[in-house]
Amino acid sequence: MSLCERAASGSALLWPRVLLFGDSITQFSFQQGGWGSLLADRLVRKCDVLNRGFSGYNTRWAKIILPRLIRKGPGMENPVAVTIFFGANDSSLKDENPKQHVPLDEYSANLRDMVQYLRSVDVPRERVILITPPPLCEAAWEKECVLKGEEQASACQS
Numbered sequence: 001m002s003l004c005e006r007a008a009s010g011s012a013l014l015w016p017r018v019l020l021f022g023d024s025i026t027q028f029s030f031q032q033g034g035w036g037s038l039l040a041d042r043l044v045r046k047c048d049v050l051n052r053g054f055s056g057y058n059t060r061w062a063k064i065i066l067p068r069l070i071r072k073g074p075g076m077e078n079p080v081a082v083t084i085f086f087g088a089n090d091s092s093l094k095d096e097n098p099k100q101h102v103p104l105d106e107y108s109a110n111l112r113d114m115v116q117y118l119r120s121v122d123v124p125r126e127r128v129i130l131i132t133p134p135p136l137c138e139a140a141w142e143k144e145c146v147l148k149g150e151e152q153a154s155a156c157q158s
Contacts, residue, residue, distance in 0.1 A: 015045075015046065015047055015048045016046075016047045016048070016079070016080040017047065017048050017049075017050055017078075017079040017080065018039070018043065018047045018048070018049045018050065018079055018080060018081045018082075018083075019050050019052055019069070019070065019079040019081070019082045019083070020036050020039075020049065020050065020051050020052060020053065020083045020085070021052045021053075021062070021066070021069065021082055021083060021084055021085070022052075022053050022054070022062075022083065022084065022085030022086055022131070023053065023054060023055060023056065023057050023058070023062075023085065023086050023087075023088055023089050024053060024054075024055035024056065024088070024089075025053070025085055025088060025133075025134070026051065026052070026053030026054075026083070026085045027051065027053025027054060027055045028053065028055075029051060029053060030051050036049065036051055036053075047080065047081075050079070052069055053085075056089060056100065057086070057089065058086060058089040058090040058100050058101075058102045058107075059086045059087070059090050059102055059106075059107050059110035059111060059114070060090075060102050060106065060110060062084075062086055062110070062114065063110050063113050063114050063117070066114055066117055066118075067117065070082070070118065070121055070123070071121060072120070072121040072122060073121075078121060078122055078123060079123060079127075080127060081123075081127040081128075081129060082118055082123055082127065082128050082129065083129045083130075083131055084111065084114055084115070084128065084129070084130050084131065085131040085133075086107075086110075086111075086133070087107065087132060087133030088133045088134070089102075090102035090107045090133075091107075091133060111130060115128050115130070
């Protein structure tokens with residue numbers, strides 16, 4: 001059946017889905033010039049790019065909500081690719097931000113658990129894309145916090 005025939009018959013046109021899953025860096029990735037909007041532009045008419053960014057989340061909380069975002073289902077229900085972009089909050093200093101801090105060994109285990117879950121719902125391993133958190137320039141971050149009126153960098157949240 002051609003595209004025109006399908007549209008005329010009222011059948012839904014479904015595109016494969018790419019799911020962006022992460023913290024605030026993902027949540028805000030669709031802002032002008034953001035990496036999510038650039039990816040969506042590259043994949044226009046090929047895939048739907050879905051943003052599931054959760055500002056402030058770490059991997060401990062992310063692995064709890066992942067099963068609510070993706071479940072085993074028929075055909076087009078599951079994404080063809082998933083990005084997992086966490087670590088900025090996990091790497092918070094324990095003394096300064098104990099709510100978001102996740103120890104490195106737990107962070108690694110949480111990532112493995114999320115990848116394992118995705119494989120269990122038929123997302124192939126080669127379609128799971130782990131993105132590492134960006135490096136931090138402490139001097140530049142401190143300067144940004146001062147500009148925002150924060151006295152300590154630990155109190156400054158983007």
